[in-house]
Amino acid sequence: MEIRHATNPTDFKSYTSDRLRNDFLMENLFVPGELNMVYSHYDRVITGGVIPTTSEIRLDAGDKLRTEYFLERREIGIVNIGEKAVVTVEGETFELNKRDCLYVGKGNQNVTFASADPDKPTKLYLVSANAHKEYPTQLMPIKDATPTKLGSDAESNNRTIYKYIHGDGIQSCQLMMGMTLLEPNNMWNTMPAHVHDRRMEVYLYFDMDEESRVFHFMGEPKETRHMLIRNEQAVLSPPWSIHSGVGTNNYTFIWAMAGENYTFTDMDFVDMNDLR
Ligand SMILES: O=C(O)C(=O)C[C@H](O)C(=O)CO
Numbered sequence: 001m002e003i004r005h006a007t008n009p010t011d012f013k014s015y016t017s018d019r020l021r022n023d024f025l026m027e028n029l030f031v032p033g034e035l036n037m038v039y040s041h042y043d044r045v046i047t048g049g050v051i052p053t054t055s056e057i058r059l060d061a062g063d064k065l066r067t068e069y070f071l072e073r074r075e076i077g078i079v080n081i082g083e084k085a086v087v088t089v090e091g092e093t094f095e096l097n098k099r100d101c102l103y104v105g106k107g108n109q110n111v112t113f114a115s116a117d118p119d120k121p122t123k124l125y126l127v128s129a130n131a132h133k134e135y136p137t138q139l140m141p142i143k144d145a146t147p148t149k150l151g152s153d154a155e156s157n158n159r160t161i162y163k164y165i166h167g168d169g170i171q172s173c174q175l176m177m178g179m180t181l182l183e184p185n186n187m188w189n190t191m192p193a194h195v196h197d198r199r200m201e202v203y204l205y206f207d208m209d210e211e212s213r214v215f216h217f218m219g220e221p222k223e224t225r226h227m228l229i230r231n232e233q234a235v236l237s238p239p240w241s242i243h244s245g246v247g248t249n250n251y252t253f254i255w256a257m258a259g260e261n262y263t264f265t266d267m268d269f270v271d272m273n274d275l276r
């Protein structure tokens with residue numbers, strides 16, 4: 001498991017494109033037959049991707065957590081971005097179609113990932129945060145996730161936010177997770193931009209073709225930087241940073257948050273006059 005250290009907004013101003021990418025971008029989460037994870041010191045959130053092929057893959061603590069098993073002191077949200085998946089939790093199986101989410105709480109020792117059909121491997125996106133309490137394992141198909149319409153065609157940001165893990169959805173200790181779908185011909189997300197110093201956030205961009213890119217914006221509102229992101233790459237957003245993007249083509253993204261509060265609506269919107 002790769003470790004990413006946190007930085008502060010003052011040092012961030014001097015970062016080159018390479019430094020930005022090395023510190024915040026997760027380029028290779030999805031590799032066939034592998035489970036890949038990145039441990040961030042922003043709220044100790046772990047971001048991962050798994051593509052089980054011929055054999056199932058076990059959720060493993062490795063040697064970095066120094067716990068007996070991965071979910072000993074953690075919870076995890078799993079969203080399927082590929083073909084049909086089978087996730088087993090303590091012997092109970094859950095089938096996830098594309099865009100379904102499974103929450104697995106603290107205390108579960110045996111979690112495995114498999115593709116329903118090894119010839120059509122699934123892709124599961126994982127985000128995990130520290131947990132102090134056990135919440136029940138829960139599957140939420142996208143049809144049951146709370147939809148919120150936002151934006152407009154005129155602003156090129158007509159989109160729907162689906163919330164899976166949050167105060168009025170699947171219960172968790174601190175992890176919040178959902179997916180935002182842009183309507184066709186809409187390319188902007190999260191503009192006007194916001195920050196929430198109480199929580200870090202991770203974005204995974206997907207449903208993009210090989211040539212498409214998202215210009216992702218981050219940094220303090222008055223010192224923004226950008227990086228180009230490809231399909232199925234994720235980016236860390238520090239609590240002091242905006243997180244917003246515009247695509248060269250249509251795309252979908254998954255957002256996940258952890259930190260001090262559990263209030264999705266706690267966002268400090270940035271006035272356009274303050275964005276630079
Ligand atoms: O489209 C959006 O806007 C989002 O999805 C915003 C995220 O949900 C977010 O940044 C929550 O803090």
Ligand SMILES: [Zn+2]
Nearest residue numbers: 194196201243
């Ligand atoms: Zn946010």
